[in-house]
Amino acid sequence: MSGRCVQPPTAELRVPVGEHRTEEFRKVNVLMKVPALRDGSFTLAESVAILMYLTRKFKTPDHWYPSDLQKQARVDEYLSWQQAHIRGKGSKLFVTKMLIPILTGQPLPPEKVEGATEELNVVLSQFEEKFLQDKPFIVGNDISLADLVALVELMQPVAAGYNLFEERPKLAEWRRRVEEAVGKQLFQEAHEEILNAKNVSADKIAPELREHFKQQLLKQVN
Amino acid sequence: MGLELYLDLLSQPCRSIYIFARTNNIPFEFKHVELFKDSVLGKKPAAASGAERPRTGPCLSCAEDPTSGCSTPGPSNSEGDGKISLLKKVPVLKDGDFTLAECTAILLYLSRKYNTPDHWYPSDIKKRAQVDEYLSWHHANIRANAPKTMWIKVLIPLFTGQPQPSEKLQEVMEGLSTSLKQFEERFLQDKAFIIGSEISLADLVAIVELMQPVGVGCDIFEDRPRLMEWRRRVEEAVGKELFFQAHEMILNIKELSNIQIDPQLKEHLAPVLMKMLK
Numbered sequence: 001m002s003g004r005c006v007q008p009p010t011a012e013l014r015v016p017v018g019e020h021r022t023e024e025f026r027k028v029n030v031l032m033k034v035p036a037l038r039d040g041s042f043t044l045a046e047s048v049a050i051l052m053y054l055t056r057k058f059k060t061p062d063h064w065y066p067s068d069l070q071k072q073a074r075v076d077e078y079l080s081w082q083q084a085h086i087r088g089k090g091s092k093l094f095v096t097k098m099l100i101p102i103l104t105g106q107p108l109p110p111e112k113v114e115g116a117t118e119e120l121n122v123v124l125s126q127f128e129e130k131f132l133q134d135k136p137f138i139v140g141n142d143i144s145l146a147d148l149v150a151l152v153e154l155m156q157p158v159a160a161g162y163n164l165f166e167e168r169p170k171l172a173e174w175r176r177r178v179e180e181a182v183g184k185q186l187f188q189e190a191h192e193e194i195l196n197a198k199n200v201s202a203d204k205i206a207p208e209l210r211e212h213f214k215q216q217l218l219k220q221v222n
Numbered sequence: 223m224g225l226e227l228y229l230d231l232l233s234q235p236c237r238s239i240y241i242f243a244r245t246n247n248i249p250f251e252f253k254h255v256e257l258f259k260d261s262v263l264g265k266k267p268a269a270a271s272g273a274e275r276p277r278t279g280p281c282l283s284c285a286e287d288p289t290s291g292c293s294t295p296g297p298s299n300s301e302g303d304g305k306i307s308l309l310k311k312v313p314v315l316k317d318g319d320f321t322l323a324e325c326t327a328i329l330l331y332l333s334r335k336y337n338t339p340d341h342w343y344p345s346d347i348k349k350r351a352q353v354d355e356y357l358s359w360h361h362a363n364i365r366a367n368a369p370k371t372m373w374i375k376v377l378i379p380l381f382t383g384q385p386q387p388s389e390k391l392q393e394v395m396e397g398l399s400t401s402l403k404q405f406e407e408r409f410l411q412d413k414a415f416i417i418g419s420e421i422s423l424a425d426l427v428a429i430v431e432l433m434q435p436v437g438v439g440c441d442i443f444e445d446r447p448r449l450m451e452w453r454r455r456v457e458e459a460v461g462k463e464l465f466f467q468a469h470e471m472i473l474n475i476k477e478l479s480n481i482q483i484d485p486q487l488k489e490h491l492a493p494v495l496m497k498m499l500k
Contacts, residue, residue, distance in 0.1 A: 042348055049354035056347045069334055070320055076327035083361045 048079050051145050063142035074139045078131055078146035082153065086127060089120040090153045096221050098160035103202055103214045112221065120157060120164070128170055136177055143181040151178045152190075159194040225250040227328075228314040230257045231471045232478075234369065235325030236313045237430040241468050242329055242423070245460045246338045255312050326357050329423050341420035352417045356409055356424035364405065364431050367398040371435040373495070376475055382492045395440060406448055414455055421459040429456045430468075437472035 037044040037053065044050055055065045066072050093116040101107045127150070131138050138146040154175075157164055165172040179187045202210055227243060227250045229236035243250050315322040315331065322328055333343045344350050371394060374386045405428070409416050416424040432453075435442050443450045457465045466473075 044351050044355055046355045046358035048358045049351050052354050053347060053351040056350070069331065072334070073320075073322050073327050073331040076330050077322060077324045080324035080326045080361075083358075 048145075048149070051149070055145070063144055064148075065145055066139065071139050071144075075144050075146045078138055079149060081131075082146075082149060085123040086150060087153045089116070089123045090156045092116050092221060093120050093162060094156040094160045095217050097157075097162065098197060100214070100217050100221065102198075102200055103205075103210055103217065105202065108221070116221070117162060120162070124164060124168065124171070128168070132170065132174055137174070137181075143178060147174075147178045148182070151175060155191055155194060159191075159197050161198075223318065226253050226316040227251070228253040228255050228312055228316070230255045230312050231468055232257060232475075233312055234365075234430045234434055235427075237433075237468045237472075238325060238423075238426045239313050239315075239328050239332070241430070241460050241464060242338075242342070242426060243332060244464050244468075246332075246336060246342075248332060248336045248338075257312065325427070329427070333423070342423055344417065344422065349417050349422075353422050353424045356416055357427060359409075360424075360427055360431070363401040364398070364428060367394050367401060368431045368434050370394045371398070371440050372438050372472075372475070375438040375440070376478060378495050380478065381488055381495055383488075391440075395435075398435065398442065402442060402446065402449065406446070410448065410452055415452070415459075421456060425452075425456050426460070429453060433469050433472060437469070437475045 033045060035045070035047050035050055037050045039053075039057075044053060052065060054060070065075055093113075096108055096116040097113050107113075131146075131150075135141070137143050138150065154164065154171075165175055205213070225248070227239060229240055229252065231237055231240060240252075242248075311323065313323070313325055313328055315328045317331075317335075322331060330343065332338070343353055371391070374391050374394060379385050409424070409428075413419070415421050416428070432442060432449075443453055
């Protein structure tokens with residue numbers, strides 16, 4: 001990847017399952033969600049907001065969030081669209097196919113999984129046709145926040161067992177480019193847990209939390 | 223050919239863009255798209271591409287959130303995929319040969335290109351982050367439920383000819399209530415505006431969404447004095463006259479019931495719309 005890899009000083013905060021619902025964490029994020037950033041007394045939630053804050057504070061290389069007006073707008077456009085589309089449908093499939101079965105101990109009816117898969121397929125086509133097209137990255141020749149956010153979201157359904165890259169060579173090529181741009185090892189490291197998600201068992205989660213998650217997720221997919 | 227904004231003021235994102243551009247005296251050509259008249263009657267051509275072919279089939283991804291309009295983003299705004307938005311494409315910005323969709327992207331582009339006053343999207347990175355944070359949260363929360371009030375109370379009955387069961391509305395209002403509580407506790411708190419003493423894009427995006435339920439008779443400001451006060455401040459900050467002009471259509475939404483809808487389209491759409499509410 002062009003430009004040096006910025007390593008800002010960070011403390012590792014591992015949030016064991018359910019810990020984001022404790023009082024301690026509430027001080028970091030009153031909405032009790034991850035990701036959350038704390039910089040001194042400044043706290044921030046919402047991944048897109050955090051990413052943009054980091055690019056500005058640590059003055060990351062321009063290609064991540066280009067200063068060119070139109071290129072920047074394209075990144076904004078993707079980041080906005082993806083919420084209801086790639087993120088929405090990718091998560092839905094992950095929850096339907098993997099997370100709910102882990103929490104409840106049984107799979108959902110196959111039509112539910114098929115339905116969620118179809119919905120994801122529709123947005124994948126839109127992604128390829130409208131955002132990626134024939135470019136190496138979403139916004140031209142360099143990786144940006146758009147590609148990063150897109151790929152991590154697509155890894156969710158992959159982790160649930162839907163190998164969406166298998167029959168989409170253009171997407172697979174793009175994925176390869178993104179992995180190289182961030183660094184293959186870093187990419188693998190970041191995805192290690194999710195790619196082993198099927199090994200998570202429900203008893204790692206406190207019973208009352210399990211019930212809470214179950215209800216929330218069932219609502220989400222219905 | 224200068225800046226063109228394709229908007230339908232029935233749509234919340236369109237209103238925020240309209241108000242933002244007008245309050246900042248940004249010169250633009252208002253390309254009025256009437257989502258329901260044009261799409262529904264299939265008469266007018268697509269807003270941004272100029273293609274004249276009539277549309278067939280709803281766009282399922284739009285059925286998720288029809289009031290967002292199914293925008294066709296990307297440098298080429300062609301409609302070759304054949305699967306067209308039932309609801310056209312709004313909001314869309316056209317600046318020469320640059321076409322842009324998505325409300326947030328459009329607002330940010332306008333604020334940068336026209337160098338609008340700093341408070342809209344502050345250069346201070348923490349304040350800016352707070353605006354980003356709100357805009358992101360807004361999508362999955364306020365915007366998840368507020369639009370549905372219009373669908374349940376006006377649009378679906380219009381298309382299907384039947385009123386919706388009250389439990390549906392109840393559910394949506396409960397969801398909206400939860401979001402409003404979070405809005406007050408996390409975002410507004412005791413401040414005049416979301417990021418402090420001045421209005422920003424966050425307030426604008428929030429208010430237009432909350433006017434949707436108001437337009438269909440669910441006055442969410444009624445029992446929420448703090449929100450009501452904030453609304454008053456936002457109206458003043460953008461200009462009361464402009465605010466009301468932008469909201470005229472939604473506040474007179476009942477007139478939509480007089481629109482003639484092609485019966486074939488009605489038939490086609492009814493199941494899609496019903497699915498939307500599940």
